[in-house]
Each structure stands twice: as C-alpha cells, then as structure tokens.
Amino acid sequence: MDPASILKLAIVGSIVLIVLAIGLSAPPGSIRAGFRDPGAILRAMLAMFVALPAVALGVSWLLPLDPPVRVGLLALAVSPMPPILPAKEQKLGGGLDYALAIQMAASVTALVAAPLLILISAAIFGREAGFDALAMARTILITIVAPLTAGIAIAAVVPALAARLARPARLAGMAMLAVGLVIVIWKAWPGIVAAATSVTLVAIALITLAGLAIGHALGGPEAGNRHALAVATASRHPGVAIGLAAAASLEPRQPIVAIVLLYLLAGALLTAPYGRWAKGRA
Numbered sequence: 001m002d003p004a005s006i007l008k009l010a011i012v013g014s015i016v017l018i019v020l021a022i023g024l025s026a027p028p029g030s031i032r033a034g035f036r037d038p039g040a041i042l043r044a045m046l047a048m049f050v051a052l053p054a055v056a057l058g059v060s061w062l063l064p065l066d067p068p069v070r071v072g073l074l075a076l077a078v079s080p081m082p083p084i085l086p087a088k089e090q091k092l093g094g095g096l097d098y099a100l101a102i103q104m105a106a107s108v109t110a111l112v113a114a115p116l117l118i119l120i121s122a123a124i125f126g127r128e129a130g131f132d133a134l135a136m137a138r139t140i141l142i143t144i145v146a147p148l149t150a151g152i153a154i155a156a157v158v159p160a161l162a163a164r165l166a167r168p169a170r171l172a173g174m175a176m177l178a179v180g181l182v183i184v185i186w187k188a189w190p191g192i193v194a195a196a197t198s199v200t201l202v203a204i205a206l207i208t209l210a211g212l213a214i215g216h217a218l219g220g221p222e223a224g225n226r227h228a229l230a231v232a233t234a235s236r237h238p239g240v241a242i243g244l245a246a247a248a249s250l251e252p253r254q255p256i257v258a259i260v261l262l263y264l265l266a267g268a269l270l271t272a273p274y275g276r277w278a279k280g281r282a
Helices: 001-026 031-032 036-061 067-077 085-091 096-125 134-155 159-195 199-216 223-234 236-247 253-281
Strands: none
Touching: 001 031, 001 085, 001 134, 001 159, 031 085, 031 096, 036 067, 036 134, 036 159, 036 199, 036 223, 067 096, 067 199, 067 236, 085 096, 085 223, 085 253, 096 134, 096 223, 134 159, 134 236, 199 223, 199 253
C-alpha cells in the first residue's frame, strides 16, 4: 500500500473513531428524540439543501470564478455536514438529540439534493455533469451512518462498555485526524495558495457567512439549536464534496481538493467569532 493510501485510510479511520465515540456517548433514544419535532428537521434541511445551495449558485453565477472553484463550491453546498460536527454543536449549546437528528437527515437528503443541484448547475453553466450516487452513499455510510449506528447500539446493549470506550476512541480519533490533516494540508499547500485568489476568497466568505445567517434564522426558538444549525449550514463534509465534485465534472482532481481545503480553512476562521459568541451565550 502506497503512502497516499495509508494517509487516506488513517483519516477515514480517525473520523470513524470520532463518530463512533459520539454514538457511544449518546443517551438512549437520542436520534428518535431529535425527530419528535419534524418542523425543526424540515427547517434544517431547507437551510442546508435549499437556501445555501441557492446562495452558492448565485455567487457562482455572479462572480468570475474558475471552473474548478465553481465545481468545488457547488459540491460543498450539497454535501452533508461533517461527521464530527455534533460534538462541536454541543459546545455551542445545541442538544445532542437535535445534532444527531439533523446529521442523519442531512446524510439522506444529500443523496437527493446533490444530483438535483448538479443538473441545475449543468443547465445554468452549460456543462456536462455526471453523478456517482454509489460512491457518495458509500462515503456517507462509512463515515457517518455505520459508526454512529454502531456506537448507539453498543451504548444501548452494553452501556458500561460504551462508557469505557467513548473517551479513548474520541482521543485516538482526534489525534489521528489532526496528524492526517496537517499532512494533507502541507502536501496540498501550494495548490491552496494558488487557489486563494481574492475573488475565490470573497466567494467563500459570502457562502460561509450566508450559511451562518441562514442557519441561525431557521434554527427555531431554542438558542442552542440556532447556533448548531448555523454552524451545520456553513460547514460541509470534505470527503463527500471532493468525491462528488470529481465525479460530476471533467475538472482535474487536485484543484478541487485545494478549493475544498481552502473552504475548510477559511470557513474555520470565519465561523470562529460566531462560535465564541455562541459559547458565551451557552
């Protein structure tokens, strides 16, 4: 196995461990409790897969973006939220049941929203596009659904074991992910710098800030859930976005990877002030 494959496997393994830890720590019936308010879940899906993709389409149409940038941003707009986000949403005051419910709902909704946006964007920009539904479903299954379901099942059947495993799994996953991301960003840094033109940064800022505003506005009456949905709307699963963009376009993969990583870095900086404000209120 070559070093690149080992690195990819390590990053996927780290995400699986982190999501498994979230499931191990979840109280029984958390996801079911989150779905007791279908209106809240519907608003979350509208924010993540209708309002934000509309903003991304508008920004891509109005600004003179290079094709890989446009493809990367549109793919991010219809990808589900990052699998490690529920832990962050809790720190912002969001309920774990709500965070897990929108995580699962987003994973399913993305499978429907992604091909629709691809068809719409192909018609608008006059480009051929494809969609690898199987690859996208496999990524969502491996990094979100399977480990989260396994963790919740272990917590329900053998809660004592789940309590012992949750912290070591989370710490190991975070350590592996940190090392893996540093290596990936270091290797992709020249491409990231090349992609960071002023117009691209403006586009990323507009989409990220719009995501925060949309999520906050549609998060409902509970402040913690508004904070959680704001961050979820502005954040996206990088693995799904890269795979989706590569499958849906004829653009080279490396520029798309650079755009997705640039979005993650710039998005982290742009959402940090909101996160600090939300933690203070929580």
